[in-house]
Amino acid sequence: MAQGKKRVAVLISGRGSNMEALLRAGQLPGCPYEIVAVISNVPGARGLQTAAEAGIATAVVDHRQFKTREAFEEVLHETLLVFAADLVACAGFMRIMTESFVSRWEGRMLNIHPSLLPLFRGLHTHRRALKAGVKVHGATVHFVTPELDGGPIIIQAAVPVLAGDDEDSLAARVLRVEHRIYPAALWQVAAGNCRLENGRVATDGWPVDETAQLFSPAADILPGNA
Ligand code: GRF
Numbered sequence: 072m073a074q075g076k077k078r079v080a081v082l083i084s085g086r087g088s089n090m091e092a093l094l095r096a097g098q099l100p101g102c103p104y105e106i107v108a109v110i111s112n113v114p115g116a117r118g119l120q121t122a123a124e125a126g127i128a129t130a131v132v133d134h135r136q137f138k139t140r141e142a143f144e145e146v147l148h149e150t151l152l153v154f155a156a157d158l159v160a161c162a163g164f165m166r167i168m169t170e171s172f173v174s175r176w177e178g179r180m181l182n183i184h185p186s187l188l189p190l191f192r193g194l195h196t197h198r199r200a201l202k203a204g205v206k207v208h209g210a211t212v213h214f215v216t217p218e219l220d221g222g223p224i225i226i227q228a229a230v231p232v233l234a235g236d237d238e239d240s241l242a243a244r245v246l247r248v249e250h251r252i253y254p255a256a257l258w259q260v261a262a263g264n265c266r267l268e269n270g271r272v273a274t275d276g277w278p279v280d281e282t283a284q285l286f287s288p289a290a291d292i293l294p295g296n297a
Contacts, residue, residue: 077104077261080156082147082164083111087118088246089162089183089253094125096254104261108154110147112166128154134166144172151176160257161215170217178267180215181260183253185245187211187227192220197241200232206287208232208241210249212256214267223272225256225265231287 079097081090090109097106109122112134119129130150137143143166151159161182173180186196188211191203200208209229216222228248232241259265265274 076102077157078107078155079104079158079160079257079261080108080110080151080154081106081122082159082161083109083116083118084113084165085116085118085163087116087121087162089249090118090160091121092250092254093160093162093257094122094127096258102258102261103263104158104257107156108150110150112143112147112164118163130154140167140169141171144169148172148175158257158261159215160253162253167219168215168217173215173217176215178214181212181225181253181256182215182220182222183249184211184213184220185242185249187229188213188220188224197238197245201236201238201241206232207285208245210245210252212252214272216270223267223270225260225272226252228252229285231285 079093081093083090087109094106096102097104106127108128108130109118110130110132111119112132114131114133119131122129132143132147132150134143137146157179159176159180161180184196186200187207187209190205191199197208207229209227211227212225213220213222214225228251230244230248256265259274259277264276265272
């Protein structure tokens with residue numbers, strides 16, 4: 072592996088499709104990070120097999136084997152050190168973390184959440200978005216802080232909510248943008264273009280499309296103007 076790449080450990084609990092997206096981007100020329108390990112708290116998580124097939128080291132730290140959250144996190148932390156991780160990417164990692172663990176990785180741990188935070192923290196985001204009747208939904212990558220799904224936001228992507236949507240169709244639409252924003256976020260953090268500074272996200276050299284707009288449904292009211 073090229074010198075100077077940030078070493079990334081990905082934490083998963085299940086399917087691992089975001090982990091795969093991070094892995095794919097990690098193989099692109101010029102990528103400033105490499106995935107060095109995929110760690111799961113769930114033995115048999117599907118993503119572990121995908122990672123192993125891609126030649127990535129895997130580890131299981133089964134939370135059920137520990138009496139306390141702290142004891143689990145101690146071993147998780149040690150495992151991250153064994154892999155000499157510079158950055159930690161939580162990707163569908165379904166454990167709430169203590170303040171003490173999070174503070175050890177402050178500014179170096181990212182998470183992806185399937186909603187436009189601060190809306191719909193926690194679970195069942197797509198169900199809750201449908202219930203709330205929002206017309207725009209999406210996904211967020213943020214730095215992890217002790218507040219659940221409350222850390223400073225790095226990048227967000229929005230998608231429309233369609234009239235016929237159910238939880239599955241909406242989840243699939245959101246997942247497609249998750250797979251784009253997570254590698255982008257990790258890339259920029261690994262490149263040093265995006266940092267956590269005094270509780271806020273500082274960026275440089277990361278372009279914004281000032282003209283980007285999403286109307287859902289369309290806002291054109293004149294016939295033939297759609
Ligand atoms: C994703 O929707 C992610 O945003 C959420 O859990 C899901 C994990 O999916 N935290 P996958 O395991 O990455 O396929």
